[in-house]
Every structure is written in C-alpha cells, then in structure tokens.
Amino acid sequence: MSWTDERIATLKKLWEGGSTASQIAEELGGVSRNAVIGKAHRLGLKSRPSPVKANDNKGEKKKPAPKPVVKKATAPKPEAIKPPEAGPVSAPAPEPEQHEEPSRPKAAESGIPSQPLPNPSTNLPKIVSVGPGGFLRQGPGDQQAPIPPAPPRRLVPAKPSADIASKTSLLELSDKVCRWPMGHPGEPDFHFCGQDVNPGFPYCVEHCGRAFQAQLPRGARRPPPPLPFGGPRVR
DNA sequence: CCCTGATTCGC
DNA sequence: GCGAATCAGG
Numbered sequence: 598m599s600w601t602d603e604r605i606a607t608l609k610k611l612w613e614g615g616s617t618a619s620q621i622a623e624e625l626g627g628v629s630r631n632a633v634i635g636k637a638h639r640l641g642l643k644s645r646p647s648p649v650k651a652n653d654n655k656g657e658k659k660k661p662a663p664k665p666v667v668k669k670a671t672a673p674k675p676e677a678i679k680p681p682e683a684g685p686v687s688a689p690a691p692e693p694e695q696h697e698e699p700s701r702p703k704a705a706e707s708g709i710p711s712q713p714l715p716n717p718s719t720n721l722p723k724i725v726s727v728g729p730g731g732f733l734r735q736g737p738g739d740q741q742a743p744i745p746p747a748p749p750r751r752l753v754p755a756k757p758s759a760d761i762a763s764k765t766s767l768l769e770l771s772d773k774v775c776r777w778p779m780g781h782p783g784e785p786d787f788h789f790c791g792q793d794v795n796p797g798f799p800y801c802v803e804h805c806g807r808a809f810q811a812q813l814p815r816g817a818r819r820p821p822p823p824l825p826f827g828g829p830r831v832r
Numbered sequence: 833c834c835c836t837g838a839t840t841c842g843c
Numbered sequence: 844g845c846g847a848a849t850c851a852g853g
Binding site for chain 1: 844
Binding site: 617618619630634635637638643645646 | 835836837838839
C-alpha cells in the first residue's frame with residue numbers, strides 16, 4: 598500500500614481526531630500501526646498524549662544518555678572484554694541502606710478496622726437488606742452513582758447478532774438498490790444500504806454524496822462524515 | 833501481559 | 844520516504 602492523497606488525508610483526519618494509531622491503521626488497512634505513526638511524524642503532525650512523553654524536566658536533571666541503540670545483525674558485536682582492572686583489593690563497600698521507616702503502624706491503614714469509626718455524617722448503613730434475587734436494597738440518600746461513566750475506549754462489535762434478514766445482502770444487490778456497504782466485511786451484520794439508487798449511479802442519493810465527494814476539488818470538500826463512521830474493524 | 837506513541841535505522 | 848524493530852511509560 599502506498600500513501601495516496603486520500604489515505605494521507607484520512608490519516609490526518611483520524612490522527613487529529615484523536616484516533617489511536619492502531620485504529621487508524623485498521624481503518625486504512627494494509628498498513629501497520631508503526632507505519633501510521635511513522636507517516637504521521639513525517640507529515641509533521643505529532644504530539645498527542647504519548648505515554649512515554651510525560652517527561653518534562655524543569656530543572657536540569659538526568660537523561661544525557663542518548664542511547665546508541667544498535668540492534669540489527671549489522672555488527673558482529675565484538676563484545677568488549679572487560680579487563681580485570683583493579684583486583685579485589687578493596688571493593689567499595691555498598692552503602693549501608695538506611696531504613697528511614699523501620700516500622701509502620703499497619704493497624705490503622707490495612708484492611709477492615711476492628712472498630713467502625715462512628716462517623717456522624719457517613720454513618721448510614723449502606724446495605725439495608727438483601728432483596729429477592731440477591732440485589733442489595735439501599736437506604737434513601739444512599740443511592741450509588743447512576744451509571745458507570747467510562748465509555749469503552751475501543752469500539753467493540755456493538756451489534757451482537759441483530760436481525761440481518763432484513764438487511765440487503767451481497768446476493769440481493771442489483772442495479773436498482775444502493776450498493777453502499779454498511780459496516781465492515783466479515784462482521785456479522787455487514788450488509789448493503791439497499792435503498793433505491795440514484796438513477797445512473799450505483800448508490801442512493803445519500804450515499805452518492807459520500808461516494809463522490811472525495812472526487813471534488815481539494816478546497817470544495819465537505820467534512821461531514823460523522824466519525825466514527827462505521828467504527829474500526831474488530832477482530 | 834496488554835496498550836500507547838517515539839525513535840532509530842536498514843532498506 | 845517507508846516501516847519493522849525497538850524503546851519506554853501507562
């Protein structure tokens with residue numbers, strides 16, 4: 598695969614849109630995560646929260662070691678022979694470690710306190726009783742946070758096994774129905790749009806707009822596609 | 833372990 | 844210019 602203008606545009610869009618390199622690589626197809634990252638850097642667009650970049654030395658510290666990584670089977674790697682140097686006359690005695698904290702009171706910090714502290718404000722019992730089915734009844738004013746917030750970082754098969762009987766399958770394609778693919782090939786619910794085609798085109802009116810917009814002049818492109826589009830493939 | 837992005841360097 | 848290999852933090 599080569600980096601065509603289209604693919605580069607997609608890369609930029611997704612990269613700046615916050616997609617991970619892996620997701621972009623899958624969306625583009627035919628390229629690895631490394632390829633995406635490498636290309637992104639070559640394009641100048643870098644940055645973005647990197648797990649290994651949080652280092653920000655304010656006052657000069659350490660890290661003057663550039664690290665001359667030389668892997669590959671290029672050099673036979675002579676492996677320097679360590680001269681015996683000075684004999685074992687007087688080995689520098691290891692600094693005796695000073696244990697600043699020889700002992701630590703663990704009673705108050707570990708596990709369940711033997712005696713519940715009578716906290717006036719949060720002393721309400723959390724579990725009033727156990728209802729049928731095993732669910733825990735809660736007292737008023739002790740409701741838990743409604744919904745677990747965090748949305749999944751990676752998109753998952755979202756559609757377990759919906760009824761695809763009504764979806765347009767590959768065998769049902771004809772000159773009269775929109776051939777726009779919905780989802781990704783290989784996924785259980787992969788199907789085609791199936792709407793009436795825009796006469797003269799293989800797609801319906803709506804998807805003609807999607808299918809041919811990429812052909813518009815550079816400046817005239819519209820950026821509508823509501824990401825995450827169909828979502829990355831999940832394998 | 834998994835994930836992430838950054839970097840290097842042979843091609 | 845490309846990207847696998849590698850590094851390194853979360």
